[in-house]
Amino acid sequence: MTTYSAVRTTGIYCRPGCGAKPLAENVSTFELPAAAEAAGYRACLRCRPYRVAGTVADEAPELVCRAVRLIIAGLLDESGEEALGARLGVSARHLRRMFSEHLGVTPDQFARSRRAHFARRLLDDTDLGIAEIAFASGFGSLRQFNRAMREIFRASPRELRDRRRRGDRLAADGGLVLRLPFTPPYDWEAMCAFLHARAIPGVESVEGGVYRRTISIDGEPGVLELGAGGDDHLLLRAHLPFWEGVMHVVDRAACLVGLDCEPVSARGHLAADPEFGPLVAARPGVRVPGAWGPFEVAVSAVVRAELPPEDASEALHKLVQVYGVPVPGLGHGLTHAFPGPAALTDAELVGPLAREVADGNIVLDGDLEPLVRSLETVTSNRAAQEIALRLGARDAWPLPGESERLNPWRSLAAVYQLTNAS
Template identity: 75%
Template sequence: MTTYSAVRTTGIYCRPGCGAKPLAENVQTFELAAAAEAAGFRACLRCRPYRVAGTVADEAPELVCRAVQLIIAGVLDAAGEAALAARIGVSARHLRRMFHEHLGVTPDQFARSRRAHFARRLLDDSDLGIAEVAFASGFGSLRQFNRAMREIFRAAPKELRDRRRKADRLTADGGLVLRLPFTPPYDWEAMSAFLKANAIPGVESVEDGIYRRTITLDGEPGLLEIGPGGPDHLLLQAHLPFWEGVIHVVDRAARLVGLETDTSTARQFLSTDPEIGPRLIERPGLRVPGAWGPFEVAVQAVVRDQLPADEADDVLRKIVEVYGVAVPGLGFGLTHLFPGAEALRGVEPVAELAREVAEGNLELECGSPEELGRRLEQVAGVSRRAAQLVVMRLGGRDAWPLEGDAGHLSPWRSLAAFHLGQGVVGAGLQ
């Protein structure tokens, strides 16, 4: 994972590979840029650490990882740390203590750093106005935005925009284009192949290595396109009705294609396994695919588990066409938004799943992965394999949607399963 080096004598922190050569005794390391900032260091102007992937270490406790996912989803935009702690069933004091111990920051500091770094990328990459950047990044006001940028980057937003380099600015025929940074290696060919084989007709498509999908933003339709960009980033092109809160759209897109997880610890652990080790050498950049929407991926898992691939595609297409909201004129085979749980309450084979979600009896985004897996298996029509596939794509690092016993691969079975399932990717890791 990325380790940031902070120099006590200059008060500056850098990403790996920066040309600065400080004395070793003056250097302090941090696993998160937010932790370096919380300790009073500012970002290097030469290596610009805000432009690299800032993933949380995969050995962090599951509780911390779940809290991070909720922060990424925007829980702290309109609520405090107490509400975040309540969502995962702990006290705010315990949550802060866990964040301090494992990340070196409080939840609020982590959230603020993410907003500020995203805003800095928008100032570099886009032509959005200052106010648009502020609200797109999740800040509640211009005053809050200006204060955070001055504290973290020691300059006002306009000054930061004036400093951007010519090569930073991204342009396209419509939409907002942004870089999705990752720490190499990353295998977009494998990820896009998985997404293509498992695409929901009418909602998702992959053509010429570009993944596209329909989304909703506060009830309004939008379109996302993700494709290769460079050795350390993908490119996201977003066509949205407005830019407010776009940080969460970008974060969800990154999670969908596996960029929000660091796999270094998992790869090191699995490399000694005689079956997985050679696969890691052959495809070191494989990441576990995520999901855009929890209910959507749960429906997909149940349908694909029960039916052959062609029949599953037909059923998913019918579900989308009959119960989804039509979005005309998009092209690329994209025609609808995926329907919500309420619309599918009486639709087989996902009627019971939809009913449980619609009535609030099944929460797909809270609780531990183990609890989610057990709860899903209690729902009629959801097999163990389907439940584990849902857990895997919602970020559970120890899911096992394959057959057989794989206890020796715990706690990193999700990555192992994806490596083993590449040969039958179209069948959804069957």
Template identity: 75%
Template sequence: MTTYSAVRTTGIYCRPGCGAKPLAENVRTFELAAAAEAAGYRACLRCRPYRVAGTVADDAPELVCRAVQLIIGGALDEADESALGARLGLSARHLRRMFNDHLGVTPDQFARSRRAHFARRLLDDSELTIADVAFASGFGSLRQFNRAMREVFRSTPRELRERRRRTDRLVADGGLVLRMPFTPPYDWHAMVGFLAERAIPGVESVVDGVYRRTIGLDGEPGLLEIAPGGTDHLLLRAHLPYWEGVIHVVERAARLVGLETEPLLAAAQLARDPVIGPLIEARPGVRVPGAWAPFEIAVQAVIRDQSPTDADELLARLIQVAGTRVPGLDHGLTHAFPSAEALYSAPHGAGDTVQALAAEVAAGNIRLDGAEALEELVASLTAIRGITEQAAHEIALRLGARDAFPRTPTRESESWHPWRALASIHLLTADREGGQMSVV
């Protein structure tokens, strides 16, 4: 977990390793950059803390973590804290109190900080216009964008663009290239192995260590490529139909490859376990993968659970019949995954269980947005005939439930609560690769 140091005498906060040497009695520490900003501090111009991974500590309550994931997904773009609280079953006042107690910010302050930091990265890394940066970062207007950048960085967007360094700019041969920061260690080899094992034919591919997938944005196709970039970041190349709301594309991609959660507490507690501890010692950079599209993950989990030997063939047939064709792509990519509505109405032949799942999701009876607790989500999924508890836990794991366990429970696994998701990924990685170590 990155800890930010704020200096009372200067009003500036820094990331670890900054060359500034303030007196210890003048320093306050914050776990989130947003918390430092909410307390009135501005980002250091030297170490640029907006360029490091800003994850939320995994010792925060699960309800707070679920709320954070909803905010990252855009829950406060066009709604307020009351609406967010309602999705989680609590009042706006209680939600604000939980955020203040555990993160040091309100939900609105957290959302504003993420937008501003993402915009600053775009100003550094890309050649997008100021207006494009504003709307790509989730701001509703240029006025709102300018005000937020002045509040967070004490400068206008134009001044920040002029201040960027020569090495910041990422030259793209097509598409938009962005750094996706992480706090080392991070095991890309294990992550890409997991994704390759579950790649949906025509929608996802892994070739030479690069993950690629098709996406759909408001009915328009796009393409994402994720590859290693350096010791503290991956590189995302996005080919998109428009730049508005790019922040959510990047954050969903980061969630997919496990960059949104740094499992420090989980790893520390599991490291004492005689089974999981040696696996963590061998591969400390293993993270829990997330999902680009929750419904896609749900369909895949059900099909792979019901027909493990024929799953790729069934998924390929489903994609051909119900998916949206995306012509002109390489690496075996041909279609975007269908929505629940499209899958429900198409004669895809994937079975009654998938049909029932699509109908329930399309009707809003099953929510896959991460707002539900693990027990509630598993119960709603297993109420559909044919969805096993193991498949439901696989879905929950990819949606961010930290205690999901898509394996047969054992006496040993009972001691891994509430971090069974990370334990199961370590077990899976060890099964697949025999414990080989590969950390970037």
């Protein structure tokens, strides 16, 4: 977990490894950039902390982690903390108290900091115009964008663009290329193996260490490509119909490949286990994969629970061809965008799931136990647990055998076992 150091005498906060050497008595520490900014500090111009992964600690309460996932999905873009609390079944006051205690910020401050940091990366890495960056980052207006950037970075967006370094700009021969930062270690090879084994033909492919997939944004098709970048980042190339709201596309891509949470506590717990300790030592960078689309992951798990691997892949391919939205001319085996629940209510094997999701009886973002109980009305416990794992539950166990000693970090343990088996 990255800890940020803030210097009271300068009003600046830095990431680890910065060359600044302040006196220890003048330093306060924060786990998130947003918390340092809420306390009145501004980002260091030398180490540029907005360019590193600012993940939430994995020991944070499940309620906070669920709220963070909803913020990443954009829930606060068009609604307030009251709506976020209602979605989670708590009051906005209680949610603010939980965020303040565990993250050092309110939900609104957390979301605002994420938008500003993403915008700053776009200013550095791309040639998008100022207005395009404002709306790509989720700001409601240019005035709001300018005000936030001045408050957080003490400069206008144009001044920040002028400061970018020669090596920042990512040259692109098509699409928008962005860095997805992470705190090492991170095992991209293991992630590719996991995603390859569960790729939905026609929608996803993994070739030569590059993961590709189709997406749909407001009914318009797009394509994402993810691959190795450097020691502390992946590279994302996004081919999108428009740039508005691209921040949430990037955030969802990061969640898909497990960059939204660094499993420090989980890794430490498993490292002490006699069975999993050697696996962690051999591959410390394994992360828990997320999902681009919750319904898509649920459908895949239900089908794979019913059929042998080859038959399941064939059934998913047929389902995509019959019910999905064609996206021609892409190559790499990508042909369709995945269909939504309404399109699959009469589909073989997954019709009951689709109907329950379409009717709102199954909500694919809940707590582990209620989510699993609701899914067990349409599929097996094992499939329900795998769905929960991919949706961010940290204690899901989609495997046979005893596992109580691994509580509450069974999701990472399961990924280690699945990755080792493949």
